[in-house]
Structures are given as C-alpha cells and as structure tokens.
Amino acid sequence: MAGSPPAWIINFGNELLIGRIVNTNGAWLARELTLAGFDVRRIIVAPDEEPDAVEVLREAGRRARVVVCTGGLGPTPDDRTAEFLAKATGRRLVLNDEALRMVREKYASMGMELTEDRVKMAYLPEGAKPIPNPVGTAPGIHLVVGDTHYFCLPGVPREMEAMFKEYVRRVLATIAKPPCLFEASVIVEGVPESSLAPVIKRVAKSRPECYVKSHPKGDELRSPVLDVRILCHHDDCGVAERLAREAAEEIARDAEGMGGRVAGLRVERLRD
C-alpha cells in the first residue's frame, strides 16, 4: 500500500520470458509482501544474463527497501544469481563458510561428495548470510546494502515458499508493520463501466486508505457486469473493515439508482 516501504520482486527465468510458464512465484510473493506491510512497486521477469540481471538488481536496490528475487541459485552453469548480485552491489563473490557447511551436510547425509558444481552454491556476495533451505540443497542469500535488504530464493515454488516463511518473514517484521487489510467486492450488472466511472472517482477520492478499481467481466455495451474491488488498509482492523464496507454499500446504492442490479457484495479480511 502507498506510504509503506517499497518492495521490488525480480523473477529470473527463461521459461517465464518465452511464456512456457506463468509467473506464480511473483504473485505469491506480491501477496506476502503486501500482507507484511510493504508497497510492491514492481514484479520484473528478467533474463538470467548479463548485463540485464545486474542492471535490474542494481536498479531495484536503488529504489526499494526490500528486493526479493527468485531463480538462478542451483548447481547448473546458468545459475548465476549470486554472481550477478555481487556485481550489482559492488561486492566480491566469496566462498561463504556457513553456506558451504549447509551444502556439505546436505550431500554428506546422502553419502555424496562435494563436486565443483555443488561447491558453487556456497559462493555468495561478501557480507551476505545464507538462508537455510529446508526443502532443497541451494541456500538462499540475504544481503543488506545500506538500507536495502536483498533476499534471493530458489525458483522452485516449494523451496521458495518454505524459505520465505521460515526466514524472510521474520526479517520483514523488523522493517514494516503489517496493516489490517480488508477487501470488498461489489458485483454490478446492467451498468456500463463508463457510467459508473464518476461514482468510483468520488468513492475513491473520499477514502485515501482505499484503492477502488472496477473490473469489467461482461460486455460493456450489451450485458455489462462489473466486479468493483475496494481494498482498504488501516492499523485498526475495525476501521479498515468499516471503510471497505461503507465504500461497497455506497457503490451498490448508486449502481441501483442507475437501474443496475447488485448481484453480490462481500467484505473479507486479507490474511495468510
């Protein structure tokens, strides 16, 4: 939400850039960061190559208080996120003892040796902390540069989510205060979006704690259906809920006054 510390999300991966997979990691992280009290300003899919990856990481560090990136931490040669982050922040890439211990223990437990490709996963930017990976083998990276926290996590959703929940959330709680978030949805039938526009404008203007947006679901001209979403945040949950409900009821009333039909109105708290 506006006014909260800015966060950027960067998802590396060629499979995303060619449209073979949808960026569900980006959406998952965006929701988590919003609930944790951050204002997500970018979700960027970028190639895991120079100069693009380095540029994006550097720009994110200049603009955001928290940067979460995914992908490129594994043992294969194109897993180069640690190297890119080192370049973006002007750090050396060094063998991190704690990360090496994590990687060694993982493979030792299965009677496997430390090959060059496995040791690679323990090279982090100087000063970074490895983030334990309870699911897979590659540690994540937590690097603080000035006021900015970088968190780099694997691209495999199961690993990424576990590491976020067990490590990242705890650090985020020291930076931002989670607000109470309530979302209302009003389904309006029979009123074109362009007719409801002045109502949306008025309702939004009078409630700076709320974001109001109409989503056309039907045919604007023949059978208009709008899903109007109102997202309100406040430290006080009672106030957040009231703001969302009153905005929704005001829109519903005005839509009915225009001859529309309200097919649904609900208010729900957003939380994990």
Next chain:
Amino acid sequence: MAGSPPAWIINFGNELLIGRIVNTNGAWLARELTLAGFDVRRIIVAPDEEPDAVEVLREAGRRARVVVCTGGLGPTPDDRTAEFLAKATGRRLVLNDEALRMVREKYASMGMELTEDRVKMAYLPEGAKPIPNPVGTAPGIHLVVGDTHYFCLPGVPREMEAMFKEYVRRVLATIAKPPCLFEASVIVEGVPESSLAPVIKRVAKSRPECYVKSHPKGDELRSPVLDVRILCHHDDCGVAERLAREAAEEIARDAEGMGGRVAGLRVERLRD
C-alpha cells in the same frame, strides 16, 4: 530468442502488485512475441501511477524494438495509460478523430451518449493510431517512436488477445521473421541436478541455437526428478527439430550412464 529484436512487456495493475491475480496476460504475450520472432527481455508489472508508469514506458522504449503494454485504457479515472505514454515519449495527448469515431459508434449502437468519461478513451498521444477493439469499447494505441513500436492493449484478457491477433500480429510480421521453434523435454529420475550439471553445460555449449535448462521436480537428494528442457530455434524447421532431438538424446544417454532412468522424452514444435 537471442539475436532477435528485443521486446518488453509491461502490465499495469494494482491487482497484480498486491498478488490478487496472477499475470497470465504477461505469459500469453511472452509466448506470442517469442513465436513471432522476438526476444522477450522483460515482463514488468508496474503501478499505473506517476512517476513509475512513465519511467517504465520510457526505459522500455529506449531498450526494445517492440513494447506491448496492457491495462489502463478504460473510462475510469485511474485508466491513464495514454497520458503516461504521451509523457514517456514527449508527445501531446490529443483527441484522436478515428478513436473518437470508434468510441462514438460503439455507444451509439446501444443508444448511449458520449459522456466525458467515454470521450476520454479517444485521447491518444499525438501521431498514434487507435487499435480497433472488436470485443470492448476502449481502443488500443499503436505509437511508433523512432524504431520502437508501442502497442497498448486493455487488461481484460479477451479484449487484449483479440486485438493482438487482429492487429498487433500483422505489424510484428513486418519487423521480425518467425523462427521455427522446437522444444524437447527429458524426464530424468535418480540423478541429482548437481551431477547432471556438467552434461547440461556441454550440451548447451555445443548448440548455440538451443537453450538448455534443468528443472528439479523431486527432492535433489532423496528422489531427484529433473525435467530438462531444450528449446532450439532455426529458420529451417528440420534443423530445429534435429537439434532439439539430438540434444535430448545425448542428455538421456548420459543420464542413463550415471545410473539414472529416463521416464520420458518428447519433442514438440511450439506454435499457435
């Protein structure tokens, strides 16, 4: 693919930034642009606000041959993409006669008047062409600045896809030549990703027309399962298919040599 004209995708929308919806428009456009012969370098979700939206559009124009953006074209007050694009490209925002005709005809056909909020949809950057919207009411925007083509489309997937297919594709065909794309997938069980890494490295290095990437699906240590994807492009479809198949077979052979089991190998042409 590398060497092809660069394309950037920008998706505006608060619902994306708070993680309420997954960016399926981004993935759909990424696939379309790849198939049309472009090298997608970014998929960016950004706020539909200043200065962010203007900065992102400007940067995209500096870096890409084609910029496709979605969202913010409708009649509500926060639909401001035309205004942002005008600012990013140093154009004035002007009432476009052709766009006004499109909007007027849409509403006239339903016996509706042109309100201020409806006329707003006909304001485009000076020199832009409106893109017909066969599904909804808001025209899209096609603006050429130097070598760069900007295409702005609605965020509603049904409208966005129809306008892309009927208008954008035709323009793209004048800029890039669609390559033949073949993708192979090899499912390998029982070999950790870190053990297969040297094979991946060798196979990728010997085939510059191919992008090779392993995706861990199981547990790297206890029951590793890898989906190795090989994407090859070539003007000649026969060559593209052969490159993908041979790379897949080489990986399968080496994985079996390491005691792994190949649970699947398929090669398919990517096309619409």
